Amino acid sequence: MSELNVKEYMAELGRKARIASRVIAAAPTALKNKALLAIANELDKSRITLVSENQKDLAAGKANGLDAAMLDRLAVKPATIDGMIEGLRQVAALADPCGEITGMSYRPSGIQVGKMRVPLGVVGIIYESRPNVTIDAASLCLKSGNAAILRGGSEAIHSNRAIANCLQAGLKAAGLPADVVQVVETTDRAAVGELITMPQFVDVIVPRGGKGLIERISTDAKVPVIKHLDGICHVYIDDKADLDKAFTISMNAKTHRYGVCNAMETLLVHEQVAAQILPRLAAAYAEKGVELRGDEKTRDLISANVATEEDWATEYLAPILSIKIVSGLDEAIAHINQYSSQHTDAIVSEDYTRARRFITEVDSASVMVNASTRFADGFEYGLGAEIGISTDKIHARGPVGLEGLTSQKWVVFGDGHIRA
Amino acid sequence: MSELNVKEYMAELGRKARIASRVIAAAPTALKNKALLAIANELDKSRITLVSENQKDLAAGKANGLDAAMLDRLAVKPATIDGMIEGLRQVAALADPCGEITGMSYRPSGIQVGKMRVPLGVVGIIYESRPNVTIDAASLCLKSGNAAILRGGSEAIHSNRAIANCLQAGLKAAGLPADVVQVVETTDRAAVGELITMPQFVDVIVPRGGKGLIERISTDAKVPVIKHLDGICHVYIDDKADLDKAFTISMNAKTHRYGVCNAMETLLVHEQVAAQILPRLAAAYAEKGVELRGDEKTRDLISANVATEEDWATEYLAPILSIKIVSGLDEAIAHINQYSSQHTDAIVSEDYTRARRFITEVDSASVMVNASTRFADGFEYGLGAEIGISTDKIHARGPVGLEGLTSQKWVVFGDGHIRA
Numbered sequence: 001m002s003e004l005n006v007k008e009y010m011a012e013l014g015r016k017a018r019i020a021s022r023v024i025a026a027a028p029t030a031l032k033n034k035a036l037l038a039i040a041n042e043l044d045k046s047r048i049t050l051v052s053e054n055q056k057d058l059a060a061g062k063a064n065g066l067d068a069a070m071l072d073r074l075a076v077k078p079a080t081i082d083g084m085i086e087g088l089r090q091v092a093a094l095a096d097p098c099g100e101i102t103g104m105s106y107r108p109s110g111i112q113v114g115k116m117r118v119p120l121g122v123v124g125i126i127y128e129s130r131p132n133v134t135i136d137a138a139s140l141c142l143k144s145g146n147a148a149i150l151r152g153g154s155e156a157i158h159s160n161r162a163i164a165n166c167l168q169a170g171l172k173a174a175g176l177p178a179d180v181v182q183v184v185e186t187t188d189r190a191a192v193g194e195l196i197t198m199p200q201f202v203d204v205i206v207p208r209g210g211k212g213l214i215e216r217i218s219t220d221a222k223v224p225v226i227k228h229l230d231g232i233c234h235v236y237i238d239d240k241a242d243l244d245k246a247f248t249i250s251m252n253a254k255t256h257r258y259g260v261c262n263a264m265e266t267l268l269v270h271e272q273v274a275a276q277i278l279p280r281l282a283a284a285y286a287e288k289g290v291e292l293r294g295d296e297k298t299r300d301l302i303s304a305n306v307a308t309e310e311d312w313a314t315e316y317l318a319p320i321l322s323i324k325i326v327s328g329l330d331e332a333i334a335h336i337n338q339y340s341s342q343h344t345d346a347i348v349s350e351d352y353t354r355a356r357r358f359i360t361e362v363d364s365a366s367v368m369v370n371a372s373t374r375f376a377d378g379f380e381y382g383l384g385a386e387i388g389i390s391t392d393k394i395h396a397r398g399p400v401g402l403e404g405l406t407s408q409k410w411v412v413f414g415d416g417h418i419r420a
Numbered sequence: 421m422s423e424l425n426v427k428e429y430m431a432e433l434g435r436k437a438r439i440a441s442r443v444i445a446a447a448p449t450a451l452k453n454k455a456l457l458a459i460a461n462e463l464d465k466s467r468i469t470l471v472s473e474n475q476k477d478l479a480a481g482k483a484n485g486l487d488a489a490m491l492d493r494l495a496v497k498p499a500t501i502d503g504m505i506e507g508l509r510q511v512a513a514l515a516d517p518c519g520e521i522t523g524m525s526y527r528p529s530g531i532q533v534g535k536m537r538v539p540l541g542v543v544g545i546i547y548e549s550r551p552n553v554t555i556d557a558a559s560l561c562l563k564s565g566n567a568a569i570l571r572g573g574s575e576a577i578h579s580n581r582a583i584a585n586c587l588q589a590g591l592k593a594a595g596l597p598a599d600v601v602q603v604v605e606t607t608d609r610a611a612v613g614e615l616i617t618m619p620q621f622v623d624v625i626v627p628r629g630g631k632g633l634i635e636r637i638s639t640d641a642k643v644p645v646i647k648h649l650d651g652i653c654h655v656y657i658d659d660k661a662d663l664d665k666a667f668t669i670s671m672n673a674k675t676h677r678y679g680v681c682n683a684m685e686t687l688l689v690h691e692q693v694a695a696q697i698l699p700r701l702a703a704a705y706a707e708k709g710v711e712l713r714g715d716e717k718t719r720d721l722i723s724a725n726v727a728t729e730e731d732w733a734t735e736y737l738a739p740i741l742s743i744k745i746v747s748g749l750d751e752a753i754a755h756i757n758q759y760s761s762q763h764t765d766a767i768v769s770e771d772y773t774r775a776r777r778f779i780t781e782v783d784s785a786s787v788m789v790n791a792s793t794r795f796a797d798g799f800e801y802g803l804g805a806e807i808g809i810s811t812d813k814i815h816a817r818g819p820v821g822l823e824g825l826t827s828q829k830w831v832v833f834g835d836g837h838i839r840a
Contacts, residue, residue, distance in 0.1 A: 022757060026781050099780065105802070111791050113801050116779065120813050203813050224644065224814040245836030252838035337442060346832075359536065359831050360519065361446050371531050371834025380839070381533050381830065382525070393540050393623050394644040395815040398830045410801065410818045411779050412766075414791025416665030418672035419800070 006186065010194035013149055013182050014201025017122045020179035021147035025119045029096040031174060032143055039170030040088040043081055043135070046166050050076055053162035054131065061155050073129040076159055084135040084163075087385070091139040094384040097402045098145045101411060111417050115408040119145030121203035123405060124195045125387075126151045126217060128209040131159035137206070138167055138181045140387045144405035147180050149202065151195055153209075154187035161185060196221040206388055206400075211315075226400060229391045230315040231261030231343040233373040236332040236358070238349035239272035245370055246273075246348040250281055252372040253346070255288045259317045261389060262344050262366075262376040266312060266322045268332045271297065274325045278302050290319045297325040312339040329354050333361050340364055343391055344376040344398075365391060365398035426606060430614035433569055433602050434621025437542045440599035441567035445539045449516040451594060452563055459590030460508040463501055463555070466586050470496055473582035474551065481575050493549040496579055504555040504583075507805070511559040514804040517822045518565045521831060531837050535828040539565030541623035543825060544615045545807075546571045546637060548629040551579035557626070558587055558601045560807045564825035567600050569622065571615055574607035581605060616641040626808055626820075631735075646820060649811045650735040651681030651763040653793040656752040656778070658769035659692035665790055666693075666768040670701055672792040673766070675708045679737045681809060682764050682796040686732060686742045688752045691717065694745045698722050710739045717745040732759040749774050753781050760784055763811055764796040764818075785811060785818035 024032070043050065054076035061071055097117050104114030123146045125137040134150055141148035152160040164183035171178050184191050196205050196217055205225045207217045214227050235253050237246040253264035269278060274297070282302040285292060293311050294304035304323065311322040312335070326332045329347075336345050346368035347358040359367045366376040376398065378386025383401025390396045396404035444452070463470065474496035481491055517537050524534030543566045545557040554570055561568035572580040584603035591598050604611050616625050616637055625645045627637045634647050655673050657666040673684035689698060694717070702722040705712060713731050714724035724743065731742040732755070746752045749767075756765050766788035767778040779787045786796040796818060798806025803821025810816045816824035 022781070022783070025783065107800060107802055109795065109800060111795055111800070116787075118783070121783070219642070222639070224812070242836065248836055248838055256839055357446075361442070363442070363445065363538070363541070364829065366830040366832060367536075368832040369834065370836055371832050372838045374839035375529065375531055375832055375834075375837070376830070380527060380529060380531070382527055392644070393827050395827075397827055407813050407815075407817055409784065410786040410796070412786060412788040412791050412795055414789065414795075416662065416668055416790055417795070418668050418792040419676055419794035 006188050006190040007194055009186060010184070010191055010198065011201070013184065014122070014198045016179040017147040017149050017182060018201050020177045021119070021121045023177055024142065024147055024180045025098070025121070025145045027145065027176065031176065032096070032145070033092040035142060035171050035174035035176050036088045036092040036139055038173040039135070039139070039167055040085045042166035042170045042173070043085055043163075046162065047078065047081055050081060050159070050162050051078070053158040056158040057156050064155070066155065070129060074131070074156055074159070076131055080132055084132050087136060088139050091143050091385055094143060094402060096143065097406050104411070109417060109419070110414070112413040114411050116411045117403070117406050118409050120405055120407055122147045122149065122201060124149045124151070124202045124205045124223070126192055126195065126205065126207045126209070126213070128153040128213065129156060131156045131163055133208060134160050134163045134183065136385070137387065140385055140402060140405060142180060144402045146405055149182050149184065149195060151184040151192060157187050192217070193220065196223055199223050208388055224395070226388065226390050226396060226404065227392055228261070228389045230341045231263070232265050232313065232315050232339060232341040233262060233343055234266050234268055234336050234340055234345040235264050235373065236268040236326070236336070236345070236347045237270060237273060237277060238329065238347060238351060238354055239270040240351035240354065241270075241273065241348040242350055243273065243277050246277055247280060247284070249346065249348055249370070249372050251284055253374055254285070254290060254321050255319070256372070256374050258319050260374070261315075262373050263317070264321065264373050265314065265316050266324065266339065268324050268326050268335060271325050271327055274298070275301055278323070285321065288319065290321055292321055292323060294323040295325060298323045315341065329357060333358065336362050336364070341391055343389065344368065344373045346371060346373050365389070426608050426610040427614055429606060430604070430611055431618065431621070433604065434542070434618045436599040437567040437569050437602060438621050440597045441539070441541045443597055444562065444567055444600045445518075445541070445565045447565065447596065451596065452516070452565070453512040455562060455591050455594035455596050456508045456512040456559055458593040459555070459559070459587055460505045462586035462590045462593070463505055463583075466582065467498065467501055470501060470579070470582050471498070473578040476578040477576050484575070486575065490549060494551070494576055494579070496551055500552055504552050507556060508559050511563050511805055514563060514822060516563065517826050524831070529837060529839070530834070532833040534831050536831045537823070537826050538829050540825055540827055542567045542569065542621060544569045544571070544622045544625045544643070546612055546615065546625065546627045546629070546633070548573040548633065549576060551576045551583055553628060554580050554583045554603065556805070557807065560805055560822060560825060562600060564822045566825055569602050569604065569615060571604040571612060577607050612637070613640065616643055619643050628808055644815070646808065646810050646816060646824065647812055648681070648809045650761045651683070652685050652733065652735050652759060652761040653682060653763055654686050654688055654756050654760055654765040655684050655793065656688040656746070656756070656765070656767045657690060657693060657697060658749065658767060658771060658774055659690040660771035660774065661690075661693065661768040662770055663693065663697050666697055667700060667704070669766065669768055669790070669792050671704055673794055674705070674710060674741050675739070676792070676794050678739050680794070682793050683737070684741065684793050685734065685736050686744065686759070688744050688746050688755060691745050691747055694718070695721055698743070705741065708739065710741055712741055712743060714743040715745060718743045735761065749777060753778065756782050756784070761811055763809070764788065764793045766791060766793050785809070
C-alpha cells in the first residue's frame with residue numbers, strides 16, 4: 001500500500017468505527033452478550049481454518065528466523081481456541097459497566113445531578129505476536145460498549161484475518177454492525193502511525209507489547225494512551241516483619257514466574273533483620289538458580305554479585321534479584337519512589353503505623369501489605385478480565401478491566417429549571 | 421533568558437516540584453487547610469503591594485494597546501483580593517479527596533483489595549490574563565495533594581509574582597515547602613514548551629484560556645492534558661415538551677450570559693411544535709437583541725438570517741443563535757452528535773422514553789433533561805470549586821473539581837499471602 005493509501009485506508013476504518021461506536025454504545029447488555037457468544041460460536045465452527053491460516057504465519061515466522069518463544073506465542077493450537085472461546089463466555093458473564101448512574105442527588109438550585117458510566121467511544125489496540133489478544137481485546141471493547149480498531153503484529157496477519165472473519169460473522173449474526181470491531185488488514189507500519197494520530201476517530205490507544213513499542217507509541221501519539229511500561233517491583237522487609245511471611249512472600253514474588261511485570265526485581269531489607277533473613281533467602285534462591293546482586297552491606301552477609309546503580313533501575317524479567325539493605329522505612333520509601341516503575345510495591349511488616357505510611361507514601365499503582373507483588377493482576381483483583389496494566393497516573397492505574405474502558409458523563413434532571 | 425537557560429530553569433522547577441509533591445501528597449488534611457488559610461492571610465497583609473504591582477501590569481497593558489475587556493480581566497481590585505481570600509477559605513472548607521478507600525473486599529485468594537484516592541503528583545497550569553486564577557489553581561492543587569507549577573500570561577507577570585510571594589509565605593508559615601506551588605517567573609514563551617514536555621516532572625497539564633492556546637498545547641504536549649476546548653451546546657425542544665418549560669429554558673440557556681461555554685449556541689425544534697414555540701421565542705430574543713440564524717423551515721416561520729453549515733459548528737460566545745427544525749428525536753441526536761463539542765446538551769420533553777434515549781445516546785460531558793445548559797458548572801454540580809471543564813473523554817469529563825486532580829491506586833492487604 002502506498003503512504004497515501006494507508007492514510008486513506010486508516011481514515012476509512014476510523015470513520016466506520018466512529019459510526020459503529022454510536023450503535024454499540026446504545027446497545028443493550030443482552031445484545032452485546034449475544035454477539036460475544038456468537039463470536040465464540042464462529043470460532044468453534046472455524047477451528048480448521050484458524051489452525052491452517054496460523055500455519056502460514058508459523059511457516060513465515062520460521063523462515064524469518066523467529067525464535068522458539070516467539071513461535072510459541074504465535075501458535076494457535078486447539079487449546080488456544082478453547083481459551084478464546086472460554087474468554088468470550090467469561091466476558092459475556094461479566095456485569096455491564098455501562099449506564100450505571102451514581103451519586104445522583106439534589107442541588108440547592110433544585111436540579112438533580114449524578115454521573116453515568118459510558119463507553120469511551122473508539123479504542124485502538126496495538127499489539128504483538130499472540131493472536132488470542134485479538135479476541136481478548138475485541139471482547140472487552142465490545143462488552144464495554146466501545147468500537148475497536150485492532151492492529152496486531154505483521155507476523156500474525158493470517159491468523160488475525162481469520163479471527164477477524166469470526167468476529168465480523170459473530171457481530172452480524174447478533175445483528176450488530178461488523179464495523180464494531182475492525183482488524184487492520186495491512187501489515188504496513190505506517191498504519192500504526194495513522195492510528196495513533198486520528199483523535200477525530202480514535203478516543204484512546206492501548207498498546208500491548210515490549211517497552212520499545214510502547215515508548216514509540218507514547219512519543220508519537222496525538223490520542224491519549226493507556227500504557228504499560230515496565231514493572232520494577234519491590235518488596236521491603238521491615239524489622240517488624242514476621243520473617244516467615246517475609247520469606248514466603250519474597251520467594252513467591254521472585255520465583256513464581258520470572259518473565260512477568262509483577263515479579264519482584266529488587267528486595268529491600270531492614271538492617272536489623274538482614275542477618276536473620278538474608279542467608280535463609282540466599283540459600284532458597286540459590287536452589288532456584290536465581291542470581292543475586294547486592295549492595296556492600298548485603299555482600300557482607302551473603303554471597304552475591306555487585307549491584308550497580310543500573311541494577312536498581314532494571315526490570316530483569318529473569319532469575320536475577322538485586323538486594324539492598326536499608327536503615328528503615330524512610331530509606332525504603334525513598335528508594336522505591338526513586339527507582340520503582342510505579343507498578344507494584346509491597347511491605348512486609350506487622351507494624352500498623354508503618355504499613356499505613358507505606359500504602360500512603362509509596363506512589364505506585366498497587367501498594368501491598370504482607371502480600372506477594374504477583375497478585376497485581378486484573379483477575380486476582382476481581383476485574384474478571386484485563387485489557388492491560390496501566391503505569392500511568394491519569395484515568396486508570398494498575399490492572400485495567402471493563403471500567404477502564406469507560407468514563408463518566410454528567411446527567412442532570414430538571415423540571416424546567418433555569419440558572420438564576 | 422537564553423533557550424538553554426529556560427530549559428534548565430524549567431527542569432529545576434520540575435525537579436523541585438517532584439520532591440515537594442511527595443511532601444504535599446503525604447500532608448494531613450489539617451496541614452493543607454492551615455496552608456490555605458495562611459495564604460489567605462498573606463494576601464490580606466499584602467493588599468497594597470498586590471494592587472501596586474498590578475498597576476505595573478495595567479500600565480504596560482495600556483501601553484501595549486490591550487482592549488478594555490482585557491484590562492478589566494487583568495485588574496486586581498480590592499474586591500478581586502476579597503474574592504481570592506474567600507476562595508481560599510471555601511477550598512479549605514471542602515472535604516479532602518485524598519486517602520478515601522473504596523470497594524475494599526476479600527478475593528477468593530484471601531487478599532483484600534480496594535482502591536485509594538491519591539493525588540496525581542505535579543500539575544502544570546497554563547493560563548492567560550486573570551491573576552486570580554493563580555490563587556484558584558494553587559488552592560485546588562494544594563487541597564488535592566498535588567504540587568503545582570503555574571504559568572500565567574506575560575501581561576500579568578508583576579501581579580503573579582506578587583501573588584507567588586503570598587503563596588510561598590503562606591506555605592512556609594504553615595510549615596510546608598514553598599516549592600509545593602511554584603510560579604514560572606520568566607515571560608519567555610519557551611517556558612510553556614518546556615513545561616508541557618517534561619513527563620518525568622509533570623503528571624498533567626491543565627490549560628485555561630482561548631481555544632488557540634489550548635489547541636497548541638494539546639498538539640505539542642508530551643504530558644496528558646485535561647483540556648477544555650469549546651462549548652457548542654444544544655437545546656432540543658421535543659414535540660412532547662411542556663412549551664412553557666421549553667420557552668424558559670431556551671431563553672435562559674441563550675441569554676443568561678453570552679460569553680460562556682455553557683450557553684446554548686444552537687436550538688433544535690421538533691417540526692410539530694415549531695409553529696407554536698418559535699414565534700414566541702423569536703419575539704423574546706428580539707427584545708434581548710439576539711440575532712437569529714435559521715434553516716429554511718425556520719425562516720418560513722420567523723424572521724431570521726440564513727444559517728450556513730458553518731453556523732452549526734460555531735461557538736458564537738455572543739448574542740447569536742442558530743435554529744434548526746428537525747423531524748424528531750433521531751434527527752436531533754444525530755445533529756448533536758455531529759456538531760456538538762460534547763460539552764453540554766439538553767432535551768425539553770415530558771416523554772419518559774425519549775428523555776431516557778437522549779441521556780444515553782447523546783455523547784456529551786453533560787446531558788440534561790428539562791434544565792438549562794447554564795447549569796454545567798462545578799459549583800452548580802456541587803464540586804465546591806472548579807479547575808476547568810473537560811471536553812475530553814479520558815480521566816474526567818465536564819466540570820473538574822478536586823476529584824479530577826486525583827487518581828485511584830490499588831491497595832492490597834494480606835497476611836503473608838502468596839500467589840498459587
